[in-house]
Amino acid sequence: MENFTNLNLLSNEELADLIDTALAYKHGEIELPTKGHYVTNLFFENSTRTQSSFQMAEQRLGWNTIQIDPSTSSTSKGETIADTLKTLGAIGVEVVVMRHSQNDWYAPLLAERSALLPKLVNGGDGSGQHPSQSLLDLITIYEEFGHFEGLNIRIVGDLSHSRVAHSNAEILQRLGANLTFAGPAEWYPTEFNRFGHWVDMDEDIEQLDVMMMLRVQHERMAPRENGQFSKQEYHETFGLSEARYSRLNDHAIIMHPAPVNRDVEIADRLVEAAKSRIFKQMTNGVYARMAILTKLYDDAMEEVDTAEVHYG
Numbered sequence: 001m002e003n004f005t006n007l008n009l010l011s012n013e014e015l016a017d018l019i020d021t022a023l024a025y026k027h028g029e030i031e032l033p034t035k036g037h038y039v040t041n042l043f044f045e046n047s048t049r050t051q052s053s054f055q056m057a058e059q060r061l062g063w064n065t066i067q068i069d070p071s072t073s074s075t076s077k078g079e080t081i082a083d084t085l086k087t088l089g090a091i092g093v094e095v096v097v098m099r100h101s102q103n104d105w106y107a108p109l110l111a112e113r114s115a116l117l118p119k120l121v122n123g124g125d126g127s128g129q130h131p132s133q134s135l136l137d138l139i140t141i142y143e144e145f146g147h148f149e150g151l152n153i154r155i156v157g158d159l160s161h162s163r164v165a166h167s168n169a170e171i172l173q174r175l176g177a178n179l180t181f182a183g184p185a186e187w188y189p190t191e192f193n194r195f196g197h198w199v200d201m202d203e204d205i206e207q208l209d210v211m212m213m214l215r216v217q218h219e220r221m222a223p224r225e226n227g228q229f230s231k232q233e234y235h236e237t238f239g240l241s242e243a244r245y246s247r248l249n250d251h252a253i254i255m256h257p258a259p260v261n262r263d264v265e266i267a268d269r270l271v272e273a274a275k276s277r278i279f280k281q282m283t284n285g286v287y288a289r290m291a292i293l294t295k296l297y298d299d300a301m302e303e304v305d306t307a308e309v310h311y312g
């Protein structure tokens with residue numbers, strides 16, 4: 001694996017390999033190296049989880065983190081992203097984990113095929129993809145159910161702005177899950193019809209295995225759209241209220257990539273309810289990212305048995 005930009009570009013075998021590796025790290029089955037690679041985390045959009053989780057993964061792997069704050073970097077003087085990344089490559093940084101508001105930010109960089117470019121890991125591109133979040137979501141679902149085939153998974157909310165939804169809808173459909181989508185009609189991109197179908201939020205809640213809620217992304221909306229938004233109305237129509245939670249099957253789980261707008265997407269009291277896996281998702285994120293970083297250097301992984309994860 002030379003770069004990590006989109007989970008949907010990986011084969012099922014490569015996915016199984018990543019999930020196995022993450023879980024092997026989680027269960028202490030892989031010996032940690034003592035001398036690590038050089039990595040920079042470059043987040044042009046705000047982040048709590050992804051950035052700190054990559055940092056934790058890097059430190060657990062014994063990697064050396066060369067930190068840059070984009071707001072004080074020379075991009076503020078007009079230096080291009082490409083030149084910034086080549087500069088990091090020139091000083092010896094081997095891997096850059098980057099988040100940027102532009103969809104597919106990595107595509108023109110990879111097309112250049114410059115030997116100066118470090119390996120690139122996508123920490124989120126606009127409303128495009130969030131592959132490390134998607135991997136940790138897969139790991140969380142796999143730990144719960146042991147498979148993906150036939151699971152009834154509903155993704156709810158701000159689908160059009162959500163890179164999590166774009167990553168997860170495609171990969172979960174490919175792995176055999178039955179997907180339904182709900183939320184405001186104006187936030188439903190018809191391209192999602194390829195992966196599942198649109199339903200009323202209240203339809204067949206009892207049949208769901210996973211209810212995955214999405215954050216309302218006010219920062220990607222026009223001021224007029226934000227001005228018309230009512231938190232209470234959204235919660236009543238599309239949110240996970242206590243009444244909807246009580247209709248979930250005993251074995252069902254709720255997920256959210258976070259940050260959570262409490263009492264908007266999910267009732268405040270439900271964020272840490274028994275069926276919630278929201279904080280477990282964050283814990284699994286560290287192991288997902290350890291696996292991703294490790295897989296950039298395949299030869300280091302010869303000893304890991306990756307035959308355990310089976311889909312179906």
Ligand code: CP
Pocket residue numbers: 046047048049050051133257258259
């Ligand atoms: N889930 C997620 O990407 O969170 P952050 O924006 O805090 O990284």
